[in-house]
Amino acid sequence: ETGVTQSPTHLIKTRGQQVTLRCSSQSGHNTVSWYQQALGQGPQFIFQYYREEENGRGNFPPRFSGLQFPNYSSELNVNALELDDSALYLCASSLRGTSNEQFFGPGTRLTVL
Amino acid sequence: QKEVEQDPGPLSVPEGAIVSLNCTYSNSAFQYFMWYRQYSRKGPELLMYTYSSGNKEDGRFTAQVDKSSKYISLFIRDSQPSDSATYLCAMSTSTGGGNKLTFGTGTQLKVEL
Numbered sequence: 001e002t003g004v005t006q007s008p009t010h011l012i013k014t015r016g017q018q019v020t021l022r023c024s025s026q027s028g029h030n031t032v033s034w035y036q037q038a039l040g041q042g043p044q045f046i047f048q049y050y051r052e053e054e055n056g057r058g059n060f061p062p063r064f065s066g067l068q069f070p071n072y073s074s075e076l077n078v079n080a081l082e083l084d085d086s087a088l089y090l091c092a093s094s095l096r097g098t099s100n101e102q103f104f105g106p107g108t109r110l111t112v113l
Numbered sequence: 114q115k116e117v118e119q120d121p122g123p124l125s126v127p128e129g130a131i132v133s134l135n136c137t138y139s140n141s142a143f144q145y146f147m148w149y150r151q152y153s154r155k156g157p158e159l160l161m162y163t164y165s166s167g168n169k170e171d172g173r174f175t176a177q178v179d180k181s182s183k184y185i186s187l188f189i190r191d192s193q194p195s196d197s198a199t200y201l202c203a204m205s206t207s208t209g210g211g212n213k214l215t216f217g218t219g220t221q222l223k224v225e226l
Binding site: 004006033035040041042043044045048056058088090092100101102103104105106107109 | 117119121145147149154155156157158159162201203205212213214215216217218219
């Protein structure tokens with residue numbers, strides 16, 4: 001069984017740029033959720049994807065967007081980067097309809113200068 | 114007021130001690146309760162998953178949920194230096210599908226030799 005993987009591991013961008021983060025879900029899982037974790041804080045829910053559609057969104061602006069692909073992998077896109085976007089971005093996969101257990105990947109650390 | 118409150122610590126204990134970690138919450142709709150362990154600069158690892166009130170034991174770990182008090186606990190017996198990490202509580206509501214997790218800020222634990 002393959003766990004959740006994310007790429008890249010680290011990323012440095014400048015203010016105003018755009019970034020794409022990628023996630024491959026755990027084998028057999030059909031739902032992907034994205035979280036933002038600022039230093040010293042708990043993860044904050046960004047949005048969730050199921051069957052290639054957004055299925056719930058947290059308190060994040062529209063410049064945060066995502067995609068889910070037929071193989072259940074997912075992308076998180078952030079436009080017009082701001083300094084406060086610097087954080088660890090976590091992807092979690094789960095199997096909708098059976099449990100609420102979400103399994104996290106190692107995260108992508110984004111630094112915005 | 115945050116939906117989930119968690120003492121950030123740090124909490125320092127000697128090896129072999131019993132550790133008690135706690136969270137309180139305000140949303141009575143929370144039905145599913147989880148504890149995650151997060152090592153520095155890594156993704157959260159699911160430790161315990163419980164539904165509604167009661168106790169659940171897994172090895173050295175025991176999770177307790179008291180919905181009447183809106184209070185959950187994680188106990189670690191015979192603590193080891195390898196248990197040194199940040200422990201995050203997380204909760205979700207029962208909405209019939211994939212759910213977002215609401216996290217506490219995490220408690221930093223250090224187990225000393």
